[in-house]
Amino acid sequence: MTTILTVDAVLLTLVEDELHVALFKRQNAPFKGLWALPGGYVHEREDDHAGSAAARVLKEKAAVASPYLEEYGTFSGPGRDPRGWSLTVVYYALVPAHVMGEAVTLFPVARLPALPFDHAEIIASVVTRVRNKAAYSSLPVFLCDEQFTIPELHAVYEAVLAEPLNLPNFRRKLDDLGILEEIPGATRLTGRNRPAQLYRIKKQFRSLLSVRDRGL
Amino acid sequence: MTTILTVDAVLLTLVEDELHVALFKRQNAPFKGLWALPGGYVHEREDDHAGSAAARVLKEKAAVASPYLEEYGTFSGPGRDPRGWSLTVVYYALVPAHVMGEAVTLFPVARLPALPFDHAEIIASVVTRVRNKAAYSSLPVFLCDEQFTIPELHAVYEAVLAEPLNLPNFRRKLDDLGILEEIPGATRLTGRNRPAQLYRIKKQFRSLLSVRDRGL
DNA sequence: TCAATAGTGTCTATAAGACACTATGCC
DNA sequence: GGCATAGTGTCTTATAGACACTATTGA
DSSP, X not given: OOOEEXXXXXXXXXXXXXXXXXXXXXXXXXXXXXXXXXXXXXXXXXXXXXXHHHHHHHHHHHOOOOSOEEEEEEEEXXXXXTTSSEEEEXXXXXXXXXXXXXXXXEEETTSOOOOSTTHHHHHHHHHHHHHHHHTTBSGGGGGSOSSEEHHHHHHHHHHHHTSOOOHHHHHHHHHHHTOEEEEEEEEXXXXXXOOEEEEEEOGGGTTOOOBOSSOO | OOOXXXXXXXXXXXXXXXXXXXXXXXOSSSSTTSEEOSEEEOOTTTOSSHHHHHHHHHHHHHOOXXXXXXXXXXXXXXXXXXXXXEEEEEEEEEOOGGGSOTXXXXXXXXXXXXXXXXXXXXXXXXXXXXXXXXXXXXGGGGGSOSSEEHHHHHHHHHHHHTSOOOHHHHHHHHHHHTOEEEEEEEEEOOSSSOOEEEEEEOGGXXXXXXXXXXXX
C-alpha cells in the first residue's frame, strides 16, 4: 500500500476577460521548480474530508477562502507520478482576481507553461466543465466581486463562454433565476452615461449554484 | 500515511419498474456479514486507474462488464471507517437485470437493509444523480437490453423518473437525440395489438451518454 | 369487426432570442 | 442637446407538451 493520495485545486479567475489559473512553483521533488497546481497530502488530523484538505491548501498557498469549491473528480494511475501509483482528488474554485494573495501567479488557461504530472490535462478538463456549467447556471457570479452590476456580470459570462449574449435577455433570465438582490440606492458609474444598479448574491445562494432548466 | 483508499460501485438495475441496487454480504471485518456495496482496494499491479478497479470489482463480484460506468465522486473522512481516515471513489453503473451473475442480491433503493460505512448515503446520492441525469439524457437506455422497443424504453424512463411521460412526444425527442437505430424487420409482439419496432443503440453511443439541451 | 397498443400528425402554450424603444447620467 | 450605456417592452421564432387520429396485430 504505497498508493499516493493527494488533493489538487484548480483556482480560476478572470483577468482582462480571460480565464486564468493560479499556479505555484514546486518547492520539492519531483518536478521541483516547475509551475504546478496547488495541492498536497490530506492531513488526517486536520482534514474532515478531502474537500477540507483542498480548502486548507487554497488558504495556505493562495490566501483564499473561496465561497465556491467543488469536487471535479479523480485522476489516478501508475504513470502520472514518478514515485508510484497515485490518485488525486481535483477540486475547483472560482474567485475574483483581487482576493488572491501576493504569492499566486496567474496564467491564462490558453497559454500555460510546462506542467508536471497530468496537471495540463486536469486544467483542461476543469475549464471545459466550468464553461459547460456556465451555460446553464450561476457559476460565473463567483468570478465577480461581492457587489457588481448586471452589465459587469454580463461581460463575465461572455468572457467565460467566449460568445456574445444578448444583454436584455440576459437580464431577464438572471431575474428569473432569482439569486440576485438590488443594493438599494447603490449604483456604479463607468462613463458619461446612466449609472448601473449594483447587485449582490442573495445570502442563501452565497456558496451555492443556481441552475436553469434551459440555456443561460 | 495510513489512509485507506478504496473504490465502491453502485450497480443499479430495474426490477418491476423499481430501481434496485446490487449488494453483497461482507466476508471480512469490519461489518462482516452486513450487506454492502461491492468495493475494494485498488490493485496497483492490475488497475490502470481507479475506474479500472471499479470495473474489476464489478466483474469479480457481479460478473458484469458494464458498458456504462461513471465516476460519481469521493466520500472521505476520519469517521466513516472504524479503521481510520478513509477515502472511497464511488462509481455507478446501469445494467439490465438479467446480465448479472447468480451471486448478486438486489434491493429496492427505497427499502435498503442496514448498511455499513456511509453506504446508505452513497446510494442515496447516486440515485438522486441518476434521476437528475435521466431527465435530460439517454442514461436510462443502459437499463434496457440490447434490443428494445420505444414503449419499453418509455416505461423505463417513467420508472426511473417516477412521473408520466407523453409517449408520442417521448418518441419524437428520442428521434431528435439520434442515438437509436431501427433493427430492420425486427418487431416485438406483446399482446393482441400492433407489434412494436425493435431498436438498438447506435454503435458510437454504446458506452456514451447523449444529452439534450432541454428536458427529456 | 373489436379491442388494444404502436405510431403519426397537428394544434397550443411557453420560453428563448432579436430588437426597438425609453431612461439617465456626463459633457 | 448629444452621446453613451442602463434598462424596459414587444414581437418573432423555436421548442415542449397535449391530444386527436391512423395503423396493425390477435381474437
